[in-house]
Amino acid sequence: MATMTDGQSRSPGKGSTAANKALAAALRDAGCSYASLALRVNELGHRQGVDSSYDKASVTRWLQGQQPRGATPELIATVLSERLGRAVSPTDLGFHPDQQRPVAGRALVYGEDVAETLHTLAELGSTDISRRSLLGSVPFVAGALATPQREWLLWLLENQDGPHLAPVTGGGPVEQVHAMIGMFDAMDNQYGGGGVRTSIVHYLSTEVVPLLQRRGTAPHLLRLLYAAAARLGAMAGWSSYDAGEYGLAQRYMTQALRLCAEGRDRVLGGQILAGLSHLATSLGRPDEGVALARAGIATAKGAGSPLGLMRLYAMSARGYAAQGSARETAEALRLAEHQWDASRGAAQESVWVRFLDHHYLQAESALCFRDLGQAAQAERTASESLRANADRRRRQAISRSVLATAHLQQNRLDEAVGTATEALDTLATVHSERSIQALRDFRRRLAPRRHEALVQEFERRSRPVLGAVA
Numbered sequence: 392m393a394t395m396t397d398g399q400s401r402s403p404g405k406g407s408t409a410a411n412k413a414l415a416a417a418l419r420d421a422g423c424s425y426a427s428l429a430l431r432v433n434e435l436g437h438r439q440g441v442d443s444s445y446d447k448a449s450v451t452r453w454l455q456g457q458q459p460r461g462a463t464p465e466l467i468a469t470v471l472s473e474r475l476g477r478a479v480s481p482t483d484l485g486f487h488p489d490q491q492r493p494v495a496g497r498a499l500v501y502g503e504d505v506a507e508t509l510h511t512l513a514e515l516g517s518t519d520i521s522r523r524s525l526l527g528s529v530p531f532v533a534g535a536l537a538t539p540q541r542e543w544l545l546w547l548l549e550n551q552d553g554p555h556l557a558p559v560t561g562g563g564p565v566e567q568v569h570a571m572i573g574m575f576d577a578m579d580n581q582y583g584g585g586g587v588r589t590s591i592v593h594y595l596s597t598e599v600v601p602l603l604q605r606r607g608t609a610p611h612l613l614r615l616l617y618a619a620a621a622r623l624g625a626m627a628g629w630s631s632y633d634a635g636e637y638g639l640a641q642r643y644m645t646q647a648l649r650l651c652a653e654g655r656d657r658v659l660g661g662q663i664l665a666g667l668s669h670l671a672t673s674l675g676r677p678d679e680g681v682a683l684a685r686a687g688i689a690t691a692k693g694a695g696s697p698l699g700l701m702r703l704y705a706m707s708a709r710g711y712a713a714q715g716s717a718r719e720t721a722e723a724l725r726l727a728e729h730q731w732d733a734s735r736g737a738a739q740e741s742v743w744v745r746f747l748d749h750h751y752l753q754a755e756s757a758l759c760f761r762d763l764g765q766a767a768q769a770e771r772t773a774s775e776s777l778r779a780n781a782d783r784r785r786r787q788a789i790s791r792s793v794l795a796t797a798h799l800q801q802n803r804l805d806e807a808v809g810t811a812t813e814a815l816d817t818l819a820t821v822h823s824e825r826s827i828q829a830l831r832d833f834r835r836r837l838a839p840r841r842h843e844a845l846v847q848e849f850e851r852r853s854r855p856v857l858g859a860v861a
Contacts, residue, residue: 516596
C-alpha cells in the first residue's frame with residue numbers, strides 16, 4: 392500500500408486488495424479511519440495498563456495480514472464494536488484466536504451449560520494464579536457486556552417466581568464458605584483487593600468449584616453453594632479490579648453472574664451487575680455503566696433489599712454524572728436516598744448487602760458531584776464520608792482524593808495539595824487501583840498549575856505511587 396499523508400486516511404479496500412478482508416469491511420462499515428482506530432486502541436490500552444503507540448501504518452500492516460500481539464486484537468474489536476453499534480470479536484475481524492489464552496475468550500461468555508461455566512472458572516483461576524498466559528494483559532471488552540445482560544434478563548423473566556434471598560443454614564460446607572467470604576471481606580476492606588486477590592481466586596477455583604462439581608449434594612444446599620460461589624466470583628472480580636487487572640475483573644464477574652442464576656439469588660445478581668456497572672463507567676463507558684445498573688435495578692426490584700437497590704441507583708448516578716447529565720444524576724441519587732430510608736436495617740437485608748450504609752452513598756455521591764463540577768456538594772459529602780469511615784482505608788483514600796479535587800475546584804490549592812498528600816500517605820498501606828485512579832484524577836487536574844512549586848513537589852512525591860505524570 393502507498394504511504395498515506397498525515398492529513399487523511401484512505402478507505403480500506405479501495406485500490407488495493409487487503410489480506411485481512413474482514414477487518415477492511417468492518418472499517419468501511421464503521422466509517423472509521425486508520426488514524427482514529429489507532430488512536431482509540433492506544434487510548435483504551437493505556438486506560439487498561441497496556442502500553443502501545445499504534446499509528447496509521449500499524450493499521451495498514453493489520454490489513455495486510457499482520458497479527459497484532461497480546462491484547463491488541465481484543466482492543467481493536469472493542470473499538471469497532473463501539474463504532475458499529477454491535478459486538479464483534481477478534482475472530483470476526485480476521486484475527487486468529489490466541490491459542491495461548493483460549494480461556495480468556497471463553498470467560499467473557501455467559502454460557503448455557505453451568506458445567507462448562509465451572510470448568511471455565513477453574514481453568515481461569517488456575518491460569519491466573521500460575522500466570523502461564525499473562526492473563527493480566529487481557530483487556531476489558533465493552534462489546535462483550537451485552538450478551539450477559541441479555542441472557543441474565545431472559546433468565547430473570549423466566550424465573551420471576553423463584554426464591555429471592557439465599558439464607559445461610561447452620562453447619563456444613565455452606566457455612567464454611569461463608570466464613571471464608573467474611574474473612575476475605577475483612578481483609579479487602581482493610582488492605583484493598585490487590586492484597587487478597589490471589590487467595591480469593593485460589594480458594595474459589597481449587598476448593599469451591601470442586602464442591603459444586605461433586606455429585607450427590609442436596610438441591611437446596613447446592614443452590615446455596617452456587618450463590619456463595621457467585622459471591623466469591625464477584626469478589627475475585629472486584630479484587631482484580633483493585634489490582635488494575637480490568638479484563639480479569641470483567642471475566643470473573645461475568646462467570647459469577649452465570650453461577651448466580653443457579654443460586655437463584657436476585658439480590659446477589661443485582662450486586663454483580665452493580666460491579667460490572669462500576670467497572671464500565673470507570674473505564675470510559677458510562678453508557679454501558681448506566682445500562683448495567685438499570686438491568687440490576689430490574690433484577691433487584693421486589694427482592695426485599697432496599698440496600699441493594701440503593702447501591703444500584705448510586706451506580707446509575709455515577710454513569711449519568713460521568714456523561715455530564717446533572718438532572719438524571721440528581722434523580723438517581725434521590726431514588727438511592729429513598730431506598731436507604733426504606734431499609735429496615737442491615738439485619739433485615741440479604742447477607743450480600745449488609746456492608747452497605749449511608750456513608751457508602753455519601754462516598755458515591757461525592758464522586759458524582761466531583762464529575763459534575765459541583766464542588767461545594769462534593770466537599771460536603773466527601774468530608775462526611777471521611778469522618779464516618781475511619782476504619783476503611785480504601786474508602787478513606789478515595790474520599791480524600793475527591794475532597795482534594797473539591798478544594799481545587801474552589802481554587803484552594805494549599806488545602807487541595809494537603810488533602811491529596813494525606814490520601815497519598817493512605818495508599819502506602821492500601822493495594823487498590825481504584826484509590827490510585829481517584830488520586831491520579833486529582834493530579835491530572837493540577838496540570839494548569841504545574842508551574843507552581845507546591846504542585847511540583849506533590850508531583851515529585853506522588854511519582855513512586857501514581858507513576859510518571861502523563
